[in-house]
Amino acid sequence: MITDSVSLLSKFKEVRLQSERICKPLKTEDYVVQPIVDVSPPKWHLGHTTWFFETFILVPFLKDYSLFNPDYGYLFNSYYETVGARVIRTDRGNITRPGVQEVLAYRAYVDEHMEMFLSGEVENEVNDLLELGLQHEQQHQELLIYDIKYILGNNPLFPAYQNQIEKTDTAARPLGWLNIEEGTYKIGFDKQGFSFDNEHGVHQVFLHEYAVADRLTTNGEYLEFMEDGGYSNFKHWLSDAWEWVKTNEIKAPEHWHFQDGKWHQYNLSGGLQAVNLDAPVTHISFYEADAFAKWKGLRLPTEFEWEVACLQYGSLDHAKGFSDNGLYQPQSAVNDNQFYGEVWEWTASAYRPYPYYEAPEGAVGEYNGKFMVNQMVLRGGSCATPKDHIRATYRNFFHPHLRWMFSGLRLAKHL
Structure with a gap:
């Protein structure tokens, strides 16, 4: 403070x-x-x-x-x-x-x-x-x-917000796994400094042994899901999600466009460009993240699993995928597990208050508490987040169909 x-x-x-x-x-x-x-x-x-x-x-x-x-x-x-x-x-x-x-x-x-x-x-x-x-x-x-x-x-000419900025993209490394032992873990914010009220109510949770991917899911991996008919097979989708896909004729992530026989993506830096297959997939809804995970035979982590894994394997000091770099588009993993920055990660957890949560008095009490329904939790920050604004306990939340924000996913599995 x-x-x-x-x-x-x-x-x-x-x-x-x-x-x-x-x-x-x-x-x-x-x-x-x-x-x-x-x-x-x-x-x-x-x-x-x-x-x-x-x-x-x-x-x-x-x-x-x-x-x-x-x-x-x-x-x-x-x-x-x-x-x-x-x-x-x-x-x-x-x-x-x-x-x-x-x-x-x-x-x-x-x-x-x-x-x-x-x-x-x-x-x-x-x-x-x-x-x-x-x-x-x-x-x-x-x-x-x-x-x-x-x-x-959504401008027909796809104008660039800024001129092309030199990026540091590299080939995505092979997907690996980070194992977490079974046990009881503390969840929530209890340190010095600022935190939002929805992070309060520190409590214990029991987690069975599990593993999370050591990086974010890439555009290339998501494209495999699309090419395998992911958007046309109801078996991968929740009921509400399948209705959303059909009603809105969803066929790809937000800002993706199929032109001249290949997929392109609108980026703030440079405008419409060929999709970078090694960069993290972004602008997907919870529905899409969940369907992709099911297609892979895997799942999304809960927000508690994500927080514990982040505290063990994440490094805010080494993370570079924040708004501070001025790119405003996610980059591929290099020497980082990508827990911080790049894209907000959908979790399998509904946005609800922690135990002992109490909304503050007055108007500021409307900041978070009244939104704790019908939304899903995302963690980790994005390429549009200021670096000094994020921490492992930060709980973002959006309705499951939304995807105009920088949202992606990390896979998880039981052990």
């Missing part, structure tokens, strides 16, 4: 600047598009993350603070019922005004007041809210990258 005012201010400035760096390559028109309900316009992200600091820190704690615009709470509140009314999620693309420059002016106004506020002594209560706000903005930076990729990747 950051406590001194100089470090607080420095961290605040850097996180806020990064959101605008991510948006810098965009054209003005890109800021407003909302092609599907899951994608929020980039302009909305910039406004919402600013509203968070204004609403939860400046309004209650900075004396005589005046709102930049009283209507912005209605525009940029996401889902906080405690705070008040808001534009429904499906209508965020209709917010053509305020314009981009007005939203940037809003950010500058709030930042100026936040920097003035943080120059003085900050109480522990505010420190906790500030840390949550920074972590919240980093989450939205990742969502920004997902959303920008979906917006540009």
Whole structure:
């Protein structure tokens, strides 16, 4: 936890600047598009993350603070019922005004007041809210990258977000296995530093002996599933999943396109390119990850199995597949087991509270707890995640049909 005012201010400035760096390559028109309900316009992200600091820190704690615009709470509140009314999620693309420059002016106004506020002594209560706000903005930076990729990747011309960046791809090494002994293991966050409330409630779980793959599943391996009729054989699919495949005519991961006799994939760096068979498969739903595992005669790990394996075999220090490298696309395994970064890994676990979980009081109590239903847990971070934002206990969660995010899989098996 950051406590001194100089470090607080420095961290605040850097996180806020990064959101605008991510948006810098965009054209003005890109800021407003909302092609599907899951994608929020980039302009909305910039406004919402600013509203968070204004609403939860400046309004209650900075004396005589005046709102930049009283209507912005209605525009940029996401889902906080405690705070008040808001534009429904499906209508965020209709917010053509305020314009981009007005939203940037809003950010500058709030930042100026936040920097003035943080120059003085900050109480522990505010420190906790500030840390949550920074972590919240980093989450939205990742969502920004997902959303920008979906917006540009569904443009008929497949425009590149940025020029081709030199990558470090190598051939995928043969798949190996990491064995975990039977036993009782501690799950959850109990260290110093920040964590979200859904990581709390440290408890013991008993695990039978098992093994997880020593790397992520690759595009090449997933293509074998496709070429073997994976999307046309109901035997691999859960009932809900099979209905999803048929209704939506799913035949490949998101952003894959079959052209000139071969599969291509849209990437933020370089646009539409031939699929790199050695890179981790990404933009797949839980349904697809589960079907692939069944086709292989294997399974997905539970989130507890994943956490234990990560703590034994993962290395955050050696991981490079985060947003920090600016590639925004996963790379093949070299000397790393790929537990951290590259792609979020679907697990076989439903998103539910840990034992002893208690949602915080007030509006921040809506941050995680009310979403603990009908979703599946993912672990590990992705190539769109800031490296200092991830840890072994971090629990991400999405509905099982979603795949616009950087999501992939790691195989597991009983021993």
